[in-house]
Amino acid sequence: MDCWTKWDQMPWEDVIEGVSRKLVMGDRMMMVMYLFAPNLEWPEEQHEAEQGGVVVKGEVLLRLPGDGKEMVLGPGDSYLIPSMKGHSWKILDQEAILLDFFSPPRKELMEEKYAPDAVNR
Numbered sequence: 001m002d003c004w005t006k007w008d009q010m011p012w013e014d015v016i017e018g019v020s021r022k023l024v025m026g027d028r029m030m031m032v033m034y035l036f037a038p039n040l041e042w043p044e045e046q047h048e049a050e051q052g053g054v055v056v057k058g059e060v061l062l063r064l065p066g067d068g069k070e071m072v073l074g075p076g077d078s079y080l081i082p083s084m085k086g087h088s089w090k091i092l093d094q095e096a097i098l099l100d101f102f103s104p105p106r107k108e109l110m111e112e113k114y115a116p117d118a119v120n121r
Contacts, residue, residue: 007033015113023109030105036060036096042089049102051081058096063088 005024012020018037023030030049036042036058044065055073062079063070066086073079081087102109 005031013113021113025105025110028104030102030109032100032102032109034096034098034100036089036091036098038091038093038095040091044086044088046084046086047102047106047108048083049104049106050083051087051100051102052079053098053100054078056097056099058094059092060096060098061090061092063090 007022010022012022012035014020015034018040020035022033025031033056038058044063055075055077057075059072059074061070061072064081064085064087072092
């Protein structure tokens with residue numbers, strides 16, 4: 001495995017309509033670049049992995065239902081979601097790109113690409 005990623009040289013993989021991704025997985029960390037269509041909603045989920053990331057393009061509404069909090073994040077803004085913390089996303093009016101980091105890797109995302117740990121599916 002190389003120690004670098006050239007995102008622009010990787011093809012997008014379709015997840016569901018309106019969601020594509022590029023994925024790199026190591027032994028203890030996983031990186032996923034997501035491309036979301038405007039106005040798309042990712043359902044509430046929680047998972048063992050800590051999830052950190054940065055908004056590369058567009059704006060997203062990050063919701064933390066258990067805390068009753070939500071925040072609009074734009075390019076350059078980041079997030080760090082603890083293990084087993086319920087969260088959901090709404091993409092606002094423009095296409096968005098997020099770069100997520102998961103530790104440990106979410107191997108379930110390899111088998112079931114879209115929100116395998118969603119609370120209500």
